[in-house]
Amino acid sequence: MLHSNLLRLVARGSSSRLMSTATKLTTVEVNDETGIATLTMNRPPVNSQNVQLLLDLQASISEIENNKSRGLILTSAHSNVFSAGLDIFEMYNTDVERLRTVWTELQNVWIALYGTSLPTAAAINGHAPAGGCLLATACEYRVMRPNFLIGLNEAQLGIIAPKWLMSGFTNVLPKRVAERALTQGRMFTTQEAFEAGLVDEIASSKEEAVEKCAAFIGSFAKVNPLARGLTKLQFRADNIKEFEKIREKDVADFAALASSPEVQKVMGTYLENLKNKGKK
Numbered sequence: 001m002l003h004s005n006l007l008r009l010v011a012r013g014s015s016s017r018l019m020s021t022a023t024k025l026t027t028v029e030v031n032d033e034t035g036i037a038t039l040t041m042n043r044p045p046v047n048s049q050n051v052q053l054l055l056d057l058q059a060s061i062s063e064i065e066n067n068k069s070r071g072l073i074l075t076s077a078h079s080n081v082f083s084a085g086l087d088i089f090e091m092y093n094t095d096v097e098r099l100r101t102v103w104t105e106l107q108n109v110w111i112a113l114y115g116t117s118l119p120t121a122a123a124i125n126g127h128a129p130a131g132g133c134l135l136a137t138a139c140e141y142r143v144m145r146p147n148f149l150i151g152l153n154e155a156q157l158g159i160i161a162p163k164w165l166m167s168g169f170t171n172v173l174p175k176r177v178a179e180r181a182l183t184q185g186r187m188f189t190t191q192e193a194f195e196a197g198l199v200d201e202i203a204s205s206k207e208e209a210v211e212k213c214a215a216f217i218g219s220f221a222k223v224n225p226l227a228r229g230l231t232k233l234q235f236r237a238d239n240i241k242e243f244e245k246i247r248e249k250d251v252a253d254f255a256a257l258a259s260s261p262e263v264q265k266v267m268g269t270y271l272e273n274l275k276n277k278g279k280k
């Protein structure tokens with residue numbers, strides 16, 4: 001009997017379990033042999049992060065923490081985009097309350113992923129601009145397919161990314177490289193990202209990327225999970241504390257900025273360009 005909308009289905013043979021719902025924009029699949037969970041974003045066409053995707057990501061991260069998985073691999077169901085970042089349509093011509101909700105849920109996903117004690121890795125199987133890069137850099141390890149782009153392009157959009165949003169990025173890149181990239185709003189190709197240290201490995205297919213992520217998580221097999229998790233969190237504690245201090249003000253600042261006529265105009269033009277690109 002189905003007693004909740006959470007269906008636990010046996011999927012793809014006997015070695016993995018798919019935990020999913022018909023309505024969710026994410027799926028969680030746990031490999032029975034390794035105990036590693038793969039969290040897949042599935043909001044066509046580009047996994048743009050609307051409130052629902054952000055809520056589903058949080059629910060999936062909690063589910064993975066609660067089902068005692070050994071680690072989390074974040075990836076995308078789409079062939080050329082990991083995530084296009086925040087859903088700009090949801091932020092355009094809307095009310096301040098909606099903008100507050102969007103930003104609050106983005107913060108919630110980031111802290112859930114950045115602050116989990118589980119080993120985390122991103123199998124970046126497509127472009128990862130802005131919020132896509134945020135999710136990837138919240139993870140501990142990144143493997144990316146060739147010929148895609150990753151980066152925080154906010155400066156190019158005339159937007160200042162807050163410090164917490166940059167912190168995963170600044171954790172992995174030398175300060176000088178991070179400062180230049182952020183002030184330029186630079187998008188790195190896969191090769192450039194690898195050379196700079198923004199991604200750890202390159203994989204020729206999504207399957208290989210997931211395997212490499214699993215190997216990274218497997219490298220902790222002989223390490224006490226409590227000691228591992230607490231050590232990770234000590235490294236991240238300063239950024240997390242700083243974020244907790246400013247999170248409410250950050251929501252107010254974002255809502256004020258994103259609802260301003262100037263930024264709404266930038267969003268309108270940006271959306272127009274995205275739509276026209278599809279017609280060319």
Ligand SMILES: CCCCCCCC/C=C/CC(=O)SCCNC(=O)CCNC(=O)[C@H](O)C(C)(C)COP(=O)(O)OP(=O)(O)OC[C@H]1O[C@@H](n2cnc3c(N)ncnc32)[C@H](O)[C@@H]1OP(=O)(O)O
Pocket residue numbers: 045046048080081083084085086087088089091127129130131132153154157159161258263266267270274275277278
């Ligand atoms: C712009 C001002 C924002 C102000 C708010 C401040 C926010 C500060 C912090 C920000 C975090 C963010 O995440 S902001 C989002 C930034 N994201 C981007 O700049 C990425 C934009 N998208 C792309 O560059 C490309 O779409 C892609 C490289 C991700 C994929 O390219 P591809 O060629 O495969 O696909 P298309 O470009 O044809 O797109 C397909 C389809 O998706 C729609 N789309 C794409 N990105 C978004 C998005 N972020 N939000 C909503 N919709 C998006 C695009 O319009 C196409 O739609 P149609 O098929 O209907 O034309």
